Amino acid sequence: MFKEYSPLNKKIFRIIDNNGKVKNKKWMPEIDNKVLVKAYKDMLFARTADLQTVNYQRQGRIFTYPPNYGQEAISGAVAQIIRHDDWLVPAFREMGAWLAKGVTLTEVFLYYMGNEDATRFKNANKVIPFSVPIASQLLHATGIAYEVKIHKKKEVVFTFVGDGGTSEGDFHEAVNFAGVWKVPVIFIVQNNQYGISTPTRVQTASESIAIKSVAYGVKGIQVDGNDFFAMYAAVQEAHKLALAEDGPILIEAVTYRKGAHTTSDDPTKYRTKEEEERWDKTDPMTRLKAYLTDQGLFDFDEDKIIAEYKKEVDRQFVAAENYTEYPIEDVFKYQYVDMPDDLKEQKREYEKFLKWKESKVK
Amino acid sequence: MFKEYSPLNKKIFRIIDNNGKVKNKKWMPEIDNKVLVKAYKDMLFARTADLQTVNYQRQGRIFTYPPNYGQEAISGAVAQIIRHDDWLVPAFREMGAWLAKGVTLTEVFLYYMGNEDATRFKNANKVIPFSVPIASQLLHATGIAYEVKIHKKKEVVFTFVGDGGTSEGDFHEAVNFAGVWKVPVIFIVQNNQYGISTPTRVQTASESIAIKSVAYGVKGIQVDGNDFFAMYAAVQEAHKLALAEDGPILIEAVTYRKGAHTTSDDPTKYRTKEEEERWDKTDPMTRLKAYLTDQGLFDFDEDKIIAEYKKEVDRQFVAAENYTEYPIEDVFKYQYVDMPDDLKEQKREYEKFLKWKESKVK
Amino acid sequence: MKIMNLVNAINDALDIKLKEDKNMIVYGQDVGVEGGVFRVTEGLQVKHGKDRVFDAPLAESGIAGTAVGMAIAGLRPVIEMQFSGFIYPAFNQIISHIARMHNRSRGRYRMPIVVRMPYGGGINALEHHSESFEAGFAHIPGLKVVIPSTPHDAKGLLISAIESDDPIIFMEPKRIYRAIKQEVQEEKFAIPIGKAAVLQQGTDVTIVAYGAMIREVQKAMVLAKQAGISVELIDLRTIYPIDRETIAQSVKKTGRIITVTEGVRSFGVASEITQIVSEDAFLSLEAPPKRVTGFDTIVPLPRGEHHYMQDAYKIFYEIEKTVNY
Amino acid sequence: MKIMNLVNAINDALDIKLKEDKNMIVYGQDVGVEGGVFRVTEGLQVKHGKDRVFDAPLAESGIAGTAVGMAIAGLRPVIEMQFSGFIYPAFNQIISHIARMHNRSRGRYRMPIVVRMPYGGGINALEHHSESFEAGFAHIPGLKVVIPSTPHDAKGLLISAIESDDPIIFMEPKRIYRAIKQEVQEEKFAIPIGKAAVLQQGTDVTIVAYGAMIREVQKAMVLAKQAGISVELIDLRTIYPIDRETIAQSVKKTGRIITVTEGVRSFGVASEITQIVSEDAFLSLEAPPKRVTGFDTIVPLPRGEHHYMQDAYKIFYEIEKTVNY
Numbered sequence A, B: 001m002f003k004e005y006s007p008l009n010k011k012i013f014r015i016i017d018n019n020g021k022v023k024n025k026k027w028m029p030e031i032d033n034k035v036l037v038k039a040y041k042d043m044l045f046a047r048t049a050d051l052q053t054v055n056y057q058r059q060g061r062i063f064t065y066p067p068n069y070g071q072e073a074i075s076g077a078v079a080q081i082i083r084h085d086d087w088l089v090p091a092f093r094e095m096g097a098w099l100a101k102g103v104t105l106t107e108v109f110l111y112y113m114g115n116e117d118a119t120r121f122k123n124a125n126k127v128i129p130f131s132v133p134i135a136s137q138l139l140h141a142t143g144i145a146y147e148v149k150i151h152k153k154k155e156v157v158f159t160f161v162g163d164g165g166t167s168e169g170d171f172h173e174a175v176n177f178a179g180v181w182k183v184p185v186i187f188i189v190q191n192n193q194y195g196i197s198t199p200t201r202v203q204t205a206s207e208s209i210a211i212k213s214v215a216y217g218v219k220g221i222q223v224d225g226n227d228f229f230a231m232y233a234a235v236q237e238a239h240k241l242a243l244a245e246d247g248p249i250l251i252e253a254v255t256y257r258k259g260a261h262t263t264s265d266d267p268t269k270y271r272t273k274e275e276e277e278r279w280d281k282t283d284p285m286t287r288l289k290a291y292l293t294d295q296g297l298f299d300f301d302e303d304k305i306i307a308e309y310k311k312e313v314d315r316q317f318v319a320a321e322n323y324t325e326y327p328i329e330d331v332f333k334y335q336y337v338d339m340p341d342d343l344k345e346q347k348r349e350y351e352k353f354l355k356w357k358e359s360k361v362k
Numbered sequence C, D: 001m002k003i004m005n006l007v008n009a010i011n012d013a014l015d016i017k018l019k020e021d022k023n024m025i026v027y028g029q030d031v032g033v034e035g036g037v038f039r040v041t042e043g044l045q046v047k048h049g050k051d052r053v054f055d056a057p058l059a060e061s062g063i064a065g066t067a068v069g070m071a072i073a074g075l076r077p078v079i080e081m082q083f084s085g086f087i088y089p090a091f092n093q094i095i096s097h098i099a100r101m102h103n104r105s106r107g108r109y110r111m112p113i114v115v116r117m118p119y120g121g122g123i124n125a126l127e128h129h130s131e132s133f134e135a136g137f138a139h140i141p142g143l144k145v146v147i148p149s150t151p152h153d154a155k156g157l158l159i160s161a162i163e164s165d166d167p168i169i170f171m172e173p174k175r176i177y178r179a180i181k182q183e184v185q186e187e188k189f190a191i192p193i194g195k196a197a198v199l200q201q202g203t204d205v206t207i208v209a210y211g212a213m214i215r216e217v218q219k220a221m222v223l224a225k226q227a228g229i230s231v232e233l234i235d236l237r238t239i240y241p242i243d244r245e246t247i248a249q250s251v252k253k254t255g256r257i258i259t260v261t262e263g264v265r266s267f268g269v270a271s272e273i274t275q276i277v278s279e280d281a282f283l284s285l286e287a288p289p290k291r292v293t294g295f296d297t298i299v300p301l302p303r304g305e306h307h308y309m310q311d312a313y314k315i316f317y318e319i320e321k322t323v324n325y
């Protein structure tokens, strides 16, 4: 696959068309029907949660949130393949992958409500917190993979970045180090055509992002990121290669951010309705649904399921809303394992102030 | 040339062999005999100066110095092509290019004696100071080229970096920005096989450095950097393209650092005699000399010229040694165009201290 | 005169200078079509063209490093970092080149670069969106660091910054981007860099602050007044070089000083003010120079941020203690 | 006991811990085959293998950023920056991740990372090879900053740094790498982080210094003694967190304090010490807390560097003034 679809051949790896018809039988992955339906439902859950979150934000119940809408197949494919023992090094726009690793929606919500407790991800194995400074997390993935390699563990590290993120020096250093060290890491670039308002052509003049793999001597492939089957096949193959010590791998997943950059963003400023409509036709959920329908696998009442999902999302949201207050202690507690005396004193002094304030204010 | 020798074709661009025989007539550049002899002599001067400088360092007359020995054809070719109106953004190992731009040996020496006055380069047009933080200067070149472009000037920016430097994020950002902005800059990577003790294979797993151009959508070529003709032809072509608004261009010049990294370095720690001898056979001066001899152009007494050069080098060295003392003023004067009062006060206070010290010490 | 908030005032300063000086250019992430995530550069690309106002690739070192080259070639770049918390990838270019090229070239290449960025907390933002690292920049020789606290000052100081031949770190208190409105002269005017402003004369204690903290101090001053305490308020305006004279004169009068900043406590701006006051007005000091600052902690996420931030009560608490010392 | 210089002592500490803790690894530019440009890691690759002691590509952000990942995965990376002047490309990884991952993950992922680097001037080096940016690092919450001044301290402090579960910026005064030799215990021993050492008791004035400046202060103390002045010398050892108690106690006794550092003057370590002393020992102060530091300038190249550097006379000059205040 990585030979046939070498980025030098300038072919995008695609399996189904916009109507869900298989156009590339050769590489159609074998997926158990149950898994397939589960994958669809997982994506549906993620999309439901995502859309709900935008609503919560509009209601003023959380702060800024970066929607995943339109990009679900990428995380959706990873979700089916990533194992308990594999690592996930997130950026901030791959909810499906988080959920697969055991991150809860409550944690996601709590994060966007502004509480660091969220990113402890206490029931998730081998996930690290979301990373805000663009592309910086990629180096963490390479570093983790180095440990995996020298300790001969059978683990693979998945990490995500956007098209904009490929411009950062850290992208270069992370993939380059991974190439030199030959470590089991899969870099997934979600090329959703924009970094906030900036289109990909302002980020780079290269023919694709996948082709950048050549600069690091690593395998690369450009995949239709809105094609669940193509994503699944590519990630599965990459995972296999990484386990066989034939990583790292760079996957460019071509997709479209159907929503705004974040809930504070207004995409009408920088893109056209026509463009949005053009991309709408490639929606990953619609395509997978069409396939499922053709195969007679779409035998469930979607609206009912969505209604259930909404309830579950709401339940988890309310749990986040009802999360305990932010104790003063938490401002200080995790700054150091061994807290400096001066910092302890700062806390005591603050508590003294609060007592004084109480006496003044009432 | 950039098509035939696309880095994807994995061919190194070479014209003469180790014995100075032309093996690639198609791309043999037309160079006036006078220019050719001048080029040889310029390289000879640079080499003489370089070897002398190492001696001065041994004599304790300058501080650490990074020798150019073995890499002369790269700067030597650039020296013949770069024009008064072209920019030079140096790293620290391309003496021939500096001299061509009007930097004097006295300035070079003064720099390695530790005086910032050197890098004013007062009689050199469009050269900026040497840059010590690896790869950081490449972005300056891209920035200058941006100005050249928007003001529609007919200028080309030349910049240098080592193989090690390609690992830095700034290398990535500089070539990438240049690609997006499509500006007239020529990036010359002197791949001399090592970054201090670290061999190129520890820097990157890519098949070549030239191939990294693909990641930025810019033209690239791998050139035998010890082949004056190949370097000349490649740089000439790159220069033409850049002037025709068809830049940027990345040139990997494959060479060998015959000397130590700097005069404080001991290469026997990390490389073998055999390796050094293998590369000795590709020495750029020997090869060009062989060609000149074949063509009957080597009609001068080299020893005599070297003796003259040595005298000139010495003259310029002594001029640097006799350079005025470092006035206190110079510590402060250039920190700001508009010097803060507090800094003025720091200077006054220091002068007061010196007076006091004088009274104490004697 | 025209009513402006900080965003308008900064936009106006950029617009005036872009018109006046053809060598000035503005770039950064999303500053072109979008006009910046805070809309500070709104409309400038349409007015001044895509060569002079444009979006850069997402790479801060690239933005700062190319600015060095542009300045060498004669341009006057005003670059935007989307948030001050994202300037760190550019740190090497700033400390090693923007701050040094003038000295390294012995005056040949000036660095008339302005690095603009929103800074500070209080807007319920994600991690890295609430930083105040001015003390770090002020410790870097070759840079000057400017922070306005009002629309008027923002315009006048930014004009000076753009006209300065020295590189300026220009930090914009995003918390009050739209919160403060004021009449501002429409014509060009400049406020000198390096001069503090005495916003309120007083006799009992000097307070030094800047940026969004001015407003908080002013609220505290209401409490102080009720308590019969007369506060002298100095708006630093420039963090480096500090206006030592204005501060010393004030302390010679009041004998007491408190510095209020959003930044981390240790090795912060307050400590420098204390050092200066110790040097310039030691004998006048009747109480220890104190600081009201952030803790030695990362700014907490929104739910915990109020603990970290300075407000009227925190400031007044210290005022009372200092005056009663 | 064995005679060691600083280089030997650091090498020894690394060797001991590499032997003891299989999760510890060492990497950086040229630290493997070459053993580091100052030979600090000499021999470690041969002893401990290429997986655990190795050369990294030439990219500081890459080195620091991968260390974050390694620490998450359970390794204890000790990374080397070839010179402190080249750490800036790694600044984002240090401030945004090394200093924060523990807090961001609410204690789940510790960052037991040591960032080692030679720092400081006085070795006739090129630009960027003489920096002292400790104040900048000390202003970053989540980091601790340690600087030894002797072979003995270098070993004991580095052992503590490696064993610390908090990230440590470990700055090595390269000027005295080989200049100071001393008997050092061969076994493992630790010197606690955060505790200063009183190197000399005295009564007239307290001097706080660290790193290569200790030696200069000691020379100045000879002059002071001749002048009948009794100096108390405190070696800070840890720049953050500062040992406030030791300093306050000393100043309560002497009433006078001078801080001596190589770093840039404004917003430097001295200012922080002055703030601390003002808070903790204000009523004991009989003279303004002073500073002997670099100027607010880039460290000049070798021919001008002596102007910038602190020496016995510069220090003694300030001692005299402070004592006679």
Ligand SMILES: Cc1ncc(C[n+]2csc(CCOP(=O)(O)OP(=O)(O)O)c2C)c(N)n1
Pocket: A093, A132, A133, A134, A161, A162, A163, A164, A165, A166, A190, A192, A194, A195, A196, A257, A261, C029, C058, C060, C082, C086, C089
């Ligand atoms: C180092 C850094 N610079 C700037 C930002 C502000 N910022 C947040 S998201 C974003 C755009 C990211 O674009 P891309 O990488 O394509 O990811 P996408 O948002 O499209 O998923 C920017 C500039 C940041 N978070 N970090």
Ligand SMILES: Cc1ncc(C[n+]2csc(CCOP(=O)(O)OP(=O)(O)O)c2C)c(N)n1
Pocket: B093, B132, B133, B134, B161, B162, B163, B164, B165, B166, B190, B192, B194, B195, B196, B257, B261, D029, D058, D060, D082, D086, D089
């Ligand atoms: C940012 C930075 N990191 C480290 C160094 C120290 N250093 C000086 S030269 C060098 C190796 C450079 O190798 P390369 O780029 O191949 O150039 P060469 O010396 O071989 O010409 C290193 C690591 C530096 N100058 N700048």
Ligand SMILES: [Mg+2]
Pocket: A162, A163, A164, A190, A191, A192, A193, A194, A195, A196
């Ligand atoms: Mg994107």
Ligand SMILES: [Mg+2]
Pocket: B162, B163, B164, B190, B191, B192, B193, B194, B195, B196
């Ligand atoms: Mg090299």
